[in-house]
Amino acid sequence: TSSTRPQRLLRAVQRKATKGDPQSVISAIDYFCRNSEWAMNVGDEKGPILDSVVCEVSPATALELGTYCGYSSVRIARLLPVGTKLITLEFHPDYACIARQVIQHAGLEDKIFLVEGASGDLIPKMADMFGISTFDFVFLDHWKDRYLPDLKLLEECQLLRKGSVLLADNVICPGTPDYLEYVRNSPRYESRYFQSHLEYTKVEDGLEKSVFLG
């Protein structure tokens, strides 16, 4: 029976990456996507930008919207200090199932909470589910038309504090025009664009970093 691309990506990780070594999982996925099949991971060019923002913020509480196969979950969690957690939301059960195995191969299952469901339903439950009050860092990488409504939901649920950092993938390709317009024009955000390329291609894309001013 035929396999799916996420299943083939997981198999590449299981064959090539060293169990318990997050960097080898990241390298195995990037190798697979450059040499076998393109996949929508943040990738090896935008990934280091994500790393630098995570290191700068050094978040005690981090949220990721859109897990997919867990590539960026591994990138983020490998940099988190001991005792801190990444909560990552995934809508598609098949993606979530693969991501759990990728995360396990990296040995990061104790630092990552993967929750299945729609961001719009789950965000209002975050505080109660995880006993947190606000997020220090949010990585947006799910459906592009959900970035703005979910940002507004985070605001309404008071899950952002003065200084919370939002990092959004794909603001050029596929593009998130309404989100960009909002964070770049709202007096409540200080926004900056990191120009890069769509993962594993020469197409322009970039990350938008927005600091909530309270």
Ligand SMILES: O=C(NCCc1nnc(-c2ccc3[nH]cnc3c2)[nH]1)c1cc(-c2ccc(F)cc2)cc(O)c1O
């Ligand atoms: O769609 C993307 N990412 C989103 C995955 C996802 N699929 N479902 C969800 C979800 C939706 C509700 C959710 N609620 C909670 N988690 C959720 C997750 N997220 C995506 C697409 C591209 C891309 C670029 C150029 C192309 F020619 C084709 C594709 C590149 C990227 O870097 C992406 O991140």
Ligand SMILES: [Mg+2]
């Ligand atoms: Mg993306």
